[in-house]
Amino acid sequence: MAQEKLSSYAHLLLGLTKQELARRVALGLINPEILKAQLDQNARDLKLEALCERYIELQSLSQVDKYDASE
Numbered sequence: 001m002a003q004e005k006l007s008s009y010a011h012l013l014l015g016l017t018k019q020e021l022a023r024r025v026a027l028g029l030i031n032p033e034i035l036k037a038q039l040d041q042n043a044r045d046l047k048l049e050a051l052c053e054r055y056i057e058l059q060s061l062s063q064v065d066k067y068d069a070s071e
Contacts, residue, residue: 006032007039 011021013035024030 006035010035010039013039013042 006021006025011018014021014030016024021030025032
């Protein structure tokens with residue numbers, strides 16, 4: 001996978017500059033497939049967190065278990 005196919009914010013997940021990320025990918029120090037999977041997981045986690053926050057607001061709850069299917 002080429003560097004261009006990574007998300008434009010992939011470098012932020014690792015705390016790197018875009019140039020440093022490109023250098024590490026080119027040297028084979030970072031596997032782009034694994035990084036893409038991490039970005040996808042991070043996006044799912046953020047979406048789940050946002051949905052839980054919205055649910056808490058709508059239900060006037062103080063907390064909710066985001067992994068409990070009964071809620």
